Amino acid sequence: MENSQSVRLVGFWVSPYVQRVKWALKIKGIEYEYIEEDIFNRSPLLSQINPASGKVPVLVHDGKPIPESPIILEYIDEVWKHIPLLPQDPFERAQVRFWGKFLDEKVFDLGSWLVLCSEGEKQARAVNVAIEALEKVEEQLRGKSFFGGDTIGYLDLIMGFVSYLLPIWEEIAQVKIFDPLKFPGIAAWTKNFLNHEVIKAENLPSKDEMLRYFQWRREVLIPIYAS
Amino acid sequence: MENSQSVRLVGFWVSPYVQRVKWALKIKGIEYEYIEEDIFNRSPLLSQINPASGKVPVLVHDGKPIPESPIILEYIDEVWKHIPLLPQDPFERAQVRFWGKFLDEKVFDLGSWLVLCSEGEKQARAVNVAIEALEKVEEQLRGKSFFGGDTIGYLDLIMGFVSYLLPIWEEIAQVKIFDPLKFPGIAAWTKNFLNHEVIKAENLPSKDEMLRYFQWRREVLIPIYAS
Numbered sequence: 001m002e003n004s005q006s007v008r009l010v011g012f013w014v015s016p017y018v019q020r021v022k023w024a025l026k027i028k029g030i031e032y033e034y035i036e037e038d039i040f041n042r043s044p045l046l047s048q049i050n051p052a053s054g055k056v057p058v059l060v061h062d063g064k065p066i067p068e069s070p071i072i073l074e075y076i077d078e079v080w081k082h083i084p085l086l087p088q089d090p091f092e093r094a095q096v097r098f099w100g101k102f103l104d105e106k107v108f109d110l111g112s113w114l115v116l117c118s119e120g121e122k123q124a125r126a127v128n129v130a131i132e133a134l135e136k137v138e139e140q141l142r143g144k145s146f147f148g149g150d151t152i153g154y155l156d157l158i159m160g161f162v163s164y165l166l167p168i169w170e171e172i173a174q175v176k177i178f179d180p181l182k183f184p185g186i187a188a189w190t191k192n193f194l195n196h197e198v199i200k201a202e203n204l205p206s207k208d209e210m211l212r213y214f215q216w217r218r219e220v221l222i223p224i225y226a227s
Numbered sequence: 228m229e230n231s232q233s234v235r236l237v238g239f240w241v242s243p244y245v246q247r248v249k250w251a252l253k254i255k256g257i258e259y260e261y262i263e264e265d266i267f268n269r270s271p272l273l274s275q276i277n278p279a280s281g282k283v284p285v286l287v288h289d290g291k292p293i294p295e296s297p298i299i300l301e302y303i304d305e306v307w308k309h310i311p312l313l314p315q316d317p318f319e320r321a322q323v324r325f326w327g328k329f330l331d332e333k334v335f336d337l338g339s340w341l342v343l344c345s346e347g348e349k350q351a352r353a354v355n356v357a358i359e360a361l362e363k364v365e366e367q368l369r370g371k372s373f374f375g376g377d378t379i380g381y382l383d384l385i386m387g388f389v390s391y392l393l394p395i396w397e398e399i400a401q402v403k404i405f406d407p408l409k410f411p412g413i414a415a416w417t418k419n420f421l422n423h424e425v426i427k428a429e430n431l432p433s434k435d436e437m438l439r440y441f442q443w444r445r446e447v448l449i450p451i452y453a454s
Contacts, residue, residue, distance in 0.1 A: 071324045097298045101295060136278075
């Protein structure tokens, strides 16, 4: 399907899951071809490389497709071993995987994302889930530049959406989840993350475009999440 | 907290997540102490070793606690490398992780488990999710003894609940998800799995006890999942 040694990333411009993979490839200095997918009108390519879920991102390495951003990050780290994203020690790796899952489930899916896609009591519950989860994340980050200490890694990329997308979702949903005074560790991390040379160099979509896109998603998804 | 070289498993008698870890330890021939936890009245030990989620299983190895069954299986495989549970090739590992996540999300959480904890239209939707997911799993298993070919591994342990627990949930919820005629690959796998010497040697709870426990869970959880 592909040329030898080729790296392709099939993505969608505003997806925070795709953004993680872009960051990881940039950190490792891996050159790749980016292919924009219309996730609302899926191409034959996407059905072919990810028939099970049909989601982006999919990394296609030498013709072999790998879906799901946390799995892609581990794959990248196993194939290109320089500048490691995960620690080598099995216990530390397990902790990183635990917090990655925690961030994706509690801070993202059942927290921030559900806040964006709901209203009323359901939204209030999701706000609480997100805040309680951030309290636990705060304990992990307090006094450190990044999750792993001084260098950026797997958990920072998983958490990345908190730095630039959560404020957009809060603005659209008209709620407050991330209070910098309550979460000084996360507030400091946000600055460190956005000022990291690789993260700074990767262009994010403009605030206006993100506001427009997620405002529309909120309107479409509220009735679906309510059922 | 613990003696050197000690392996402890904190679990709950009927949890399919705990069962996976018991199987993995048995396959590797690792001796361990099992500690039964009352998950409805959590001990100080559990709050100490898993403050973030408070869930079982937790593997405590030389005093270091590792929660979440998929993460524990990877940890066990990284520390005790004989009789590998995951393949060594990065692409094959990524595929195993993808299907593990797929099984846990689609076949378990949003499928079978939600079927047990819901009724009416919500239940009908969950039945469909489970069946559509099993269709994709069937393609993976057709013509093979286990997911990885001839030997038991990570995905078989993740899928294990389908072999002994799904029939119980179906009976309680009075629905049919797993039709052996429609899923001959999974039907053959179920036999291979339950007849594997390690799986056969690990005692499962009795059918009566499981029926009684999950009947009660269904009654308690229906209103919670409906809100």
